[in-house]
Amino acid sequence: MCLLMQRSSASLTLLTWSRIKMQLARVIGTVVATVKNDSLEGRKLLIVQTLNWKLEPSGKPMVAVDAIGAGVGELVFWCRGKEASFPFKREDTPTDCTIVGIVDSEQHVTT
């Protein structure tokens, strides 16, 4: 029973961590969209490739709204979900993926 509880606790922890979506990514490109939601006017759209803890590409690239002035080639961290709209006017900025910080360099990532 105790073992079972430990196991379920471990899987719960894993589940919780897998839901946290603030991860590292590399900016690999840009997207231009003229016709878009008014609240996205003037926002930079970038393509980000998510990275694993070894800074190797993992998963599919996504389009992210830039909140801090990142550029192509930079290592960034980003958040997903409803929280992605928090850097902007949060009630009317439809984004589920936003770049919220630039990592100084790869040497500043210690794993």
Place this chain on the structure above:
Amino acid sequence: MIIARILGTVVSTQKDERLSGKKLLIVRPINVDGSDTTGYVVAVDTVGAGFHERVLVVAGSSARLAQGMKDVPVDAAIVGVIDTVDVVQN
């Protein structure tokens, strides 16, 4: 946000009243090089996108933040029509 291509439309008469007047489109997520992936999503159009166009799709609760989507029961919304995608390969 994901990049997707519009594949078709959905017509629904009996639906939540807050969805009245909203255009429902079938979109397929695509890769950044333009190639198709599998699967599809039914998304609400907020920008007037057309057939075969590449669009930006917002998923999850953020879809409700799009124009005219406040308190509307949606979890995928089209928020932009893509002109170009530039990918720099290292």
